[in-house]
Amino acid sequence: MFGLMDGFLKNDSISLQKDILDHVEFTVARSRFNFDDFEAYQALAHSVRDRLIERWHDTHQYFKKKDPKRIYFLSLEFLMGRSLTNSVINLGIQDQYADALTQLGFDFEVLAEQEGDAALGNGGLARLAACQMDSLATLDYPAWGYGLRYQYGLFRQIIVDGFQHEQPDFWLNFGNPWEIERVHVSYPVKFYGTLKEEVLNGKKCKIWIPGESVEAVAYDNPIPGYGTRNAINLRLWAAKPSDQYDMESYTTGDYINAIVSRQKAETISNVLYPDDRSYQGKELRLKQQYFFVSASLQDIIRRFKDLHRNFDEFPEKVALQINDTHPSISIAEVMRMLVDEEHLDWSKAWDIACRIFSVTIHAVQPEGLEKIPVDLLGNVLPRHLEIIYEINHRLMEELKKSFGQDYDKLSRMSIIEEGAVKSIRMANLSLACCHTVNGVSRVHLETLKTRVFKDFYELWPQKFQCKTNGVTQRRWIVVSNPSLCSIISKWLGTEAWIRNVDLIAGLREYAKDPDLHTEWKNMKRVNKMRLAEYIETLTSVKVSLDAMFDVQIKRIHEYKRQLLNILGIIHRYDCIKNMDESDKRRVVPRVCIIGGKAAPGYEVAKKIIKLCHAVADKVNNDPDVGDLLKVVFIPDYNVSVAELVIPGSDLSQHLSTAGHEASGTGCMKFLMNGCLLLATADGSAVEIAEEIGAENMFLFGAKVDEVPALREKGTTLKGSLQFARVVRMVRDGYFGFKDYFKSLCDNVEDGGDFYLLGYDFASYLEAQAAADRAFVDQEKWTQMSILSTAGSGKFSSDRTIEEYAEQSWGIEPCKCPF
Ligand code: 26Q
Numbered sequence: 001m002f003g004l005m006d007g008f009l010k011n012d013s014i015s016l017q018k019d020i021l022d023h024v025e026f027t028v029a030r031s032r033f034n035f036d037d038f039e040a041y042q043a044l045a046h047s048v049r050d051r052l053i054e055r056w057h058d059t060h061q062y063f064k065k066k067d068p069k070r071i072y073f074l075s076l077e078f079l080m081g082r083s084l085t086n087s088v089i090n091l092g093i094q095d096q097y098a099d100a101l102t103q104l105g106f107d108f109e110v111l112a113e114q115e116g117d118a119a120l121g122n123g124g125l126a127r128l129a130a131c132q133m134d135s136l137a138t139l140d141y142p143a144w145g146y147g148l149r150y151q152y153g154l155f156r157q158i159i160v161d162g163f164q165h166e167q168p169d170f171w172l173n174f175g176n177p178w179e180i181e182r183v184h185v186s187y188p189v190k191f192y193g194t195l196k197e198e199v200l201n202g203k204k205c206k207i208w209i210p211g212e213s214v215e216a217v218a219y220d221n222p223i224p225g226y227g228t229r230n231a232i233n234l235r236l237w238a239a240k241p242s243d244q245y246d247m248e249s250y251t252t253g254d255y256i257n258a259i260v261s262r263q264k265a266e267t268i269s270n271v272l273y274p275d276d277r278s279y280q281g282k283e284l285r286l287k288q289q290y291f292f293v294s295a296s297l298q299d300i301i302r303r304f305k306d307l308h309r310n311f312d313e314f315p316e317k318v319a320l321q322i323n324d325t326h327p328s329i330s331i332a333e334v335m336r337m338l339v340d341e342e343h344l345d346w347s348k349a350w351d352i353a354c355r356i357f358s359v360t361i362h363a364v365q366p367e368g369l370e371k372i373p374v375d376l377l378g379n380v381l382p383r384h385l386e387i388i389y390e391i392n393h394r395l396m397e398e399l400k401k402s403f404g405q406d407y408d409k410l411s412r413m414s415i416i417e418e419g420a421v422k423s424i425r426m427a428n429l430s431l432a433c434c435h436t437v438n439g440v441s442r443v444h445l446e447t448l449k450t451r452v453f454k455d456f457y458e459l460w461p462q463k464f465q466c467k468t469n470g471v472t473q474r475r476w477i478v479v480s481n482p483s484l485c486s487i488i489s490k491w492l493g494t495e496a497w498i499r500n501v502d503l504i505a506g507l508r509e510y511a512k513d514p515d516l517h518t519e520w521k522n523m524k525r526v527n528k529m530r531l532a533e534y535i536e537t538l539t540s541v542k543v544s545l546d547a548m549f550d551v552q553i554k555r556i557h558e559y560k561r562q563l564l565n566i567l568g569i570i571h572r573y574d575c576i577k578n579m580d581e582s583d584k585r586r587v588v589p590r591v592c593i594i595g596g597k598a599a600p601g602y603e604v605a606k607k608i609i610k611l612c613h614a615v616a617d618k619v620n621n622d623p624d625v626g627d628l629l630k631v632v633f634i635p636d637y638n639v640s641v642a643e644l645v646i647p648g649s650d651l652s653q654h655l656s657t658a659g660h661e662a663s664g665t666g667c668m669k670f671l672m673n674g675c676l677l678l679a680t681a682d683g684s685a686v687e688i689a690e691e692i693g694a695e696n697m698f699l700f701g702a703k704v705d706e707v708p709a710l711r712e713k714g715t716t717l718k719g720s721l722q723f724a725r726v727v728r729m730v731r732d733g734y735f736g737f738k739d740y741f742k743s744l745c746d747n748v749e750d751g752g753d754f755y756l757l758g759y760d761f762a763s764y765l766e767a768q769a770a771a772d773r774a775f776v777d778q779e780k781w782t783q784m785s786i787l788s789t790a791g792s793g794k795f796s797s798d799r800t801i802e803e804y805a806e807q808s809w810g811i812e813p814c815k816c817p818f
Pocket residue numbers: 122123124125126128273274275276277279280285362363370440469661662663664665683
C-alpha cells in the first residue's frame with residue numbers, strides 16, 4: 001500500500017520539472033532538448049493527469065469502502081472547456097508548476113493556451129453540468145457524471161463575408177490527456193429486433209430479441225475538487241463494434257462487408273446534435289440517448305450488485321438525476337432491467353424507479369419538450385415502447401381516480417400524444433416517475449407550475465422544486481480572472497470564499513473605499529487590454545480602452561433578442577451621425593461586442609449574425625464615428641473565449657423576452673466579475689436584482705405576466721417612431737443585403753413581433769441611456785461593480801448542489817481523509 005496515505009507523487013518544483021521532462025521524452029516521445037510549446041503542453045498535461053489519477057483512485061477506493069448513497073448525474077451534454085489551469089488550481093499546485101516551467105524556460109499561461117476546448121455540449125444546460133461537476137467534487141459528494149464521448153463536439157463557427165459557416169470540431173485529433181480509456185469497462189447495448197411471448201413461472205411475459213448490439217467503452221475523466229483530495233469521475237461512453245454480433249457474416253465469407261457494417265456502430269457517438277428543436281424525432285438522436293443510458297445503468301447496477309443483493313436497498317444507495325428529458329428513456333430502461341432481468345414485480349420495480357429519479361427541466365416552452373414518434377421508438381426499442389404503454393396505462397388508471405372522466409385533462413397528461421404523428425411525450429414520462437421536478441429559477445418554476453405542467457402540479461404539488469442555477473466561482477473567477485481573485489482574497493483577508501462563496505458579501509463593506517476602487521479599476525483595465533488585443537488579432541478592429549465594453553455573448557436565438565441589441569446599435573449610430581461636434585463630446589464611447597453560434601439549420605439566427613457584420617462594416621468604417629462606436633462580432637464563441645471576454649467587460653446584456661429564458665447562467669458569470677447587467681426581468685435576473693438591488697443594474701422591458709396580454713394585442717401594438725426608423729434603415733438597404741434582411745424586418749413589424757422588440761425598444765433605449773450616465777461617473781460605476789461581485793454569492797453552483805443534495809437526492813458528503 002506504499003504511497004496511498006501521502007500520495008505517491010511529489011509536488012515540489014524540482015520533482016515537477018523532472019516529471020514534465022520524463023513525459024516529453026517517454027509520453028510525447030520528443031527529445032528533452034528539443035520540444036515546442038504544444039509538446040510542452042502535452043507533457044505538462046500528462047504530469048497533471050498523473051496527480052489527478054492518484055487522487056481519483058484514492059477517492060474511489062474510499063467511496064467503495066464507505067459505500068454511501070451515490071448521485072449519478074446523467075446528461076447528454078457536458079461543456080468542460082479547457083482542463084489544465086482548472087486542474088492545477090483545484091489540486092493546489094499552481095505555483096509549483098509555474099515555477100517548474102519558468103525554470104524550464106516556459107510560461108504556464110502560454111502553454112495553457114495550447115489546449116483546445118472540450119465542447120461536448122451546446123450552451124447553458126451543458127456548461128451548467130460542468131459547473132455542477134466541479135461543485136460536486138469540491139463539496140465531497142459521492143457523485144458520478146455519465147455522458148457520451150462525441151468524436152466531434154459542437155461545430156466550429158467560421159465567418160466568411162459576414163455569414164456563419166460550420167466546420168467539424170476534430171477535438172480528439174491530437175489526443176486527449178484528460179481522459180483514461182478503459183477498454184475493459186464495456187457493456188453491450190442492444191437495439192431493434194422483435195418481441196416474443198413466453199410463459200415463465202406460469203406467467204406470460206415478453207422477451208426482447210434484439211437485432212443489433214453495439215459495445216459501449218468507458219472513457220473516464222477525473223474531476224478534482226478544490227481544497228479537498230476528492231476527485232470524482234465523469235464517465236463518457238464511446239461506441240465500438242461489438243464482437244458478440246454478426247459472427248455469422250464472417251463464416252458466410254462476406255468478410256469485407258462484415259467489417260464495413262461493424263464500423264457503422266461507431267456512428268452512434270460520432271457527433272453532438274446542435275440545439276435545434278427541428279432535429280426532434282431523429283433515429284440517431286434516440287440511439288445516442290439509449291446508448292449512454294443503457295451503458296450507464298448497467299455500470300450502476302453492476303456497482304450496486306458488487307455489495308448488495310436485494311433491490312429493496314437500491315433507493316438507499318442510488319439517486320439518478322436526469323439533465324432535462326434527454327436521458328428520460330432511462331426510466332423505461334430501469335423498468336426493463338428490474339422486471340425482465342432482475343425478475344421483480346412490476347409494482348415493486350415502479351416503486352423503486354419512483355424513488356430514485358429526479359429531473360431538471362431547462363425549457364420554458366412546451367414546444368421545447370422532447371417527443372419521440374411511436375413508430376420510431378417501436379422500431380429502435382420495441383420492449384421500451386411496450387413498457388411505456390404499460391406505465392401510461394397505469395398512470396391513466398390512477399388519474400381517473402382523481403379526475404374521473406375529464407378526458408381533456410387525461411389526454412393532456414397522457415404520455416402518449418395522439419395526432420398526425422403519434423408520439424411519446426418524454427416530459428410526461430419523467431413527471432409520472434420522478435419524485436422531484438426541478439425548475440432552474442423562481443420564475444421558471446412558476447411557469448412550469450402554472451402553464452407547462454399545470455395539470456401535474458395540481459395533482460402532485462410536492463414534486464415541484466426550485467433549484468436556481470449557479471456557476472462555479474473556481475472557473476469563473478479563480479481560473480479566468482486571477483487579478484480579481486487576488487483582490488477579493490486580499491480585501492477579505494482570506495481565500496476561504498473560494499469554497500464558501502457567501503463570504504464574498506464581505507466586499508460590500510469596502511464598496512466605497514478609494515483604495516479598493518483603484519485596484520478594481522486597474523484590474524478591469526488590464527483585462528480590457530487583453531480583450532482588446534484579442535479583438536484586434538481576430539477582427540483587425542482597434543478599440544479604445546476608454547470606451548465602455550458592452551457585451552452580449554450566448555447562443556444566437558430570436559428569444560434572446562440579439563436583434564434588439566443590433567437595432568439599438570443602429571439607433572446609437574444614427575444619433576451620432578446627426579450630432580454636431582459639441583454633442584459628440586458628450587457621447588460615452590462604446591465597443592459593442594456580440595458573439596455566439598446559430599444552430600446550422602436556424603435561418604433567422606444566421607441572418608442576425610449577418611446583420612451584425614453588415615452593421616459593423618458600416619459603423620467601423622465611418623470617419624464621422626471614430627472611437628465613439630465600434631461593433632465587433634467575436635467568432636467561434638466557446639468556454640475559453642468566455643473566460644477571456646467576461647473579465648474584460650463593463651456591461652453585459654441579457655435581453656430575452658420576459659418568460660423565455662428558463663434561467664440564464666451567463667449573467668451570473670458577468671456578475672461575479674463585476675460587470676453591470678442590462679437585462680429584462682427574466683429567469684435568474686429577477687433573483688439577481690433581489691440580491692444586489694435593482695438600482696445596481698439596468699432593468700427594462702415588459703414583465704413576465706404582461707407578455708401574454710401584449711401578445712394578444714398582436715399587430716395593433718406598434719413600436720415607437722425610433723423603432724420604425726431603425727427598422728426602415730435596414731429595410732432600405734442602408735447596410736446592404738436589402739432582400740436578405742427583409743424577413744427579419746417583416747418579423748418585427750408586419751409579422752406580429754412575437755418577441756416584442758417593438759414594444760420593448762423605448763424602454764431598452766432608456767436602460768442604455770442610464771448605463772451611459774452611470775459610466776460617466778466612474779466612482780459610482782466602480783461601486784456598482786463591486787456590489788455586483790459582492791452580491792453574487794447566491795449564484796454559485798455550490799449553493800445549487802447543496803440544495804439538490806438535501807432536497808432531491810438525500811446524499812451526504814464523503815470526504816477522502818488522506
Ligand atoms: C433537443 C433535441 C434534439 C437535439 C438537441 C436538443 C437540445 C439540445 C440542447 C435541446 C436543448 C438543449 C439545451 C438547452 C439549454 O441549454 N437550455 C438552457 O439551460 C440553461 C441551464 O439551466 C438555462 O440557464 C437556460 O435558460 C436554458 O435555455
